[in-house]
Amino acid sequence: MKVTYYGHSCFGIELMGKHLLFDPFISPNPLASKIDVNSIKADYILLSHGHEDHVADAVSIAKRTNAKVISCYEIVIWMQNQGIENGHPMNIGGHWIFDFGKVKCVNAVHSSVLPDGTYGGNPMGFLIESKDKNFYYAGDTALSYDMKLIGDYKKMDVAFLPIGNNFTMGVDNAVIASDYIKCNNIIGMHYDTMDYIKIDKKDAVEKFSNAGKTLTLLDIGSTAEYE
Numbered sequence: 021m022k023v024t025y026y027g028h029s030c031f032g033i034e035l036m037g038k039h040l041l042f043d044p045f046i047s048p049n050p051l052a053s054k055i056d057v058n059s060i061k062a063d064y065i066l067l068s069h070g071h072e073d074h075v076a077d078a079v080s081i082a083k084r085t086n087a088k089v090i091s092c093y094e095i096v097i098w099m100q101n102q103g104i105e106n107g108h109p110m111n112i113g114g115h116w117i118f119d120f121g122k123v124k125c126v127n128a129v130h131s132s133v134l135p136d137g138t139y140g141g142n143p144m145g146f147l148i149e150s151k152d153k154n155f156y157y158a159g160d161t162a163l164s165y166d167m168k169l170i171g172d173y174k175k176m177d178v179a180f181l182p183i184g185n186n187f188t189m190g191v192d193n194a195v196i197a198s199d200y201i202k203c204n205n206i207i208g209m210h211y212d213t214m215d216y217i218k219i220d221k222k223d224a225v226e227k228f229s230n231a232g233k234t235l236t237l238l239d240i241g242s243t244a245e246y247e
């Protein structure tokens with residue numbers, strides 16, 4: 021599994037020979053100005069919820085790549101109304117087997133509306149299971165007891181957790197979340213993009229380290245490989 025960070029909560033993940041793209045917010049993000057949106061590969065685009073900072077480039081990338089959009093029903097219908105026909109609607113609690121592996125939609129404690137005001141359904145996180153790696157992409161969420169269900173369900177090799185505070189959980193709660201999901205290998209997201217979510221990165225890494233865990237904060241544009 022190869023993980024490339026495109027800033028904020030956007031990751032490109034190569035898994036089982038497929039390119040999965042999560043929550044594309046690149047062209048409006050000044051921190052990601054060196055990323056060429058038109059060069060990003062995608063076979064699948066997964067959208068956790070409808071907020072602008074998660075869907076900004078979804079339509080243009082889906083149009084260019086013809087990637088299949090995996091999201092909640094309401095967002096897939098909204099994408100259809102923007103001319104994106106290749107969608108797979110899901111909802112929390114359900115799973116589906118794709119050619120790269122299994123996607124299970126899990127609860128996220130947040131809100132969701134699309135940029136034009138359209139109702140966005142409920143925000144979600146994703147559990148991805150494959151013959152290569154299993155991982156949890158939390159989307160925007162608070163710490164919640166529901167995360168214990170993930171820890172009891174299956175071993176996740178990596179978890180992508182928001183750590184920026186204010187709109188989502190912050191570092192302290194993310195450390196607790198990693199206990200609940202029983203995963204010690206965390207990739208941080210949803211931090212530093214705007215003033216409300218600026219964090220002390222050294223302090224964040226230390227807090228995870230003190231709890232016996234690894235917090236990885238990828239540079240935007242960099243790629244990490246998980247063997």
Ligand code: NI
Pocket residue numbers: 069071130131160
């Ligand atoms: Ni949000």
Ligand code: MN
Pocket residue numbers: 071073074160187210
């Ligand atoms: Mn957000």
